[in-house]
Amino acid sequence: MYTYMVRTVRADEWASVKALRLLALRDPAAPIAFLETYEVAAERPDAFWQERAAGAAEGASGVRQFIAEAEEGQWAGTATMLVEEAGTVDWAGFPVELRQGHVVGVYVRDEWRGRGVIRALLDAAVDWARELGLERVRLIVHEENLRAQGAYRKAGFIPSGRTVPLGPGVEEAEYEFVLDSAGASDR
Template identity: 60%
Template structure:
């Protein structure tokens, strides 16, 4: 089998009616060997969610939304090789960790590329689409959080132009579980 190249994908926003594919990709992502440090949700929790959850998620982050956008990389046979979602955060609000949001910014979540599609530039294509959308929404910066022990993801994010801001937060009650904020300034 030949390794796919970036020319083998179409990166696009999901459509609101593609909720079943959104669900399948999320469940596959949660089976990745590093899912426990990459995602805030377990496979079992995601599997137990009703279809209406994924339907609402696809509507809220589908093509045409101005508050969130999920991008997928589609192969020529129609399979989804990877995804990123960008949420738009507004100044004057408080983020998920309790910190004030000081400026309009994109927040990248749900990053996943299937193992057989890694290492060929696909992640950068996905990030380019997500960041471009955030800039179109007048974001001043784009950020994401990555587990301190997830070196593979940190390397991919650096290649996509992101770098550590210095902010470190804990996602869990276990204070040893640190997440690093990476940012890309406009």
């Protein structure tokens, strides 16, 4: 039986954060799933991973990383949510119109796929968004990443109709989970 719990990463788990990220970047879908390469991530110093884990553990800087931890301690998957404030500009240079969450770095180990891990991780991100009073949670997904699109739809995310250009001839679709003023999904 496969059992796991979703929780926030702890600052002292930076080595596990690094290991899971490097594993994710070696996945066959990595070139269309992540903007970072294995080579770039592997070269980052330990201080980078320590700072990343500390910031994602506290959530104070508008970042929180969630992990799905199996009973035996193995990390089954991860997702990170960044808070984007209305009136700012996002990572791609577009204006942010709503106070929202942006889910990035979603990854589930092969042996845990199809067991509800992505849904549980996204539910945790949406729950944090509700706690913060955000208006929606978004993520972007490559048009060829059909497995991820299906998982996001199952978790209640729908295409927003917006696309994000990532380079010449490359666009990704934005998916969103809209929250009403009471913090519930409006669907």
